[in-house]
Amino acid sequence: MRMIITAGGTGGHIMPAVAIAEAIRELSPGTRILFVGTDRGMEERIAGLYGLDFTAIRALGIKGKSPVQVGRAAVTNTAAFFKALKIVRAYRPDWVVGTGGYITGMVVLAGYLQGAACAIQEQNSIPGLTNQILSRFANRIFLAFPDTRKVFPQRKSVVSGNPVRAGIIQGKKAERGQSLLILGGSLGAGSINEAAVEALRILKQEGLVPDVVHQCGPRDYDRVVSAYRDMGLTAEVHAFIDDMAPVYNRASMAICRCGGLTLAELSAMGIPAIMVPYPHAADDHQTANARYVESHGGGWIIPDRELSPQRLAGEIKARFFERDTLEKAASCIAGLGLGQGSQFIAQEILRCSGA
Structure with a gap:
């Protein structure tokens, strides 16, 4: 079998594509896989790390852009579509699988026109524009969250959870960690970093000193390190963490943004979270993601x-230091199965292919 996996733009789109490719290769080692992404560099670098063949296409987004920018994007994306057609014709895939980003639109549509079976995977509660359009052409639509808004055709849709890399799931240990994990995403989150440091200062004054692992992003790294040093609190601070599995194994609770992939990894590892949705996310999808987790007992928004050091200190005190509360929430977020998509999606594609 031949397969094209396509994604672009952010790690939240790219890493699910990699996770699906990993699962396909595990279940069907003879399957040939080509990763098609943008020419911005991130996709090619990550594909190389995981041993995936890669081809780049230049594409531009249109949502929220000015009329002039939309016009330029239309020209660029027309060329991108024809390049996608050329790639698909040459590769002759049985399946084209897209996990989000504007590049996905051109490649999946090209696959559809060339007779390939097509699938899309949506990581968030509120679907992106590209996936909404592609749902008309897809044979299968894999969802991380229930489609409560009925955006997608029900006959083609299935709640699979998000694909999470094998290295994270396979690295999970039975014994729970005891650390507080602070995550601001790969580029950090200034409001979380600032509030978390000051909240921990408040807790330290009350004699409550958790073991802290803090990923703060490169921009805030020096400031965060200095703040912990000045208050005399020992914390493990990282600008970025490449291998999350050991860090997840040390954590009993997280403070984080609410992207679909982050919540999927926390669900896979059974780590409840104080969730601070990114307020400028498209269609406020992070708030919708967080509400789903909170409504099922897996975290707190x-x-x-409303984020302040005082509010965050109170939440940490009420959640992190109350072990019964924490254990119940851990069970709830694990039970959601938000990170179980890799094997499910791979098995469904192979089943439909008769492989």
């Missing part, structure tokens, strides 16, 4: 506009 603090809106970004």
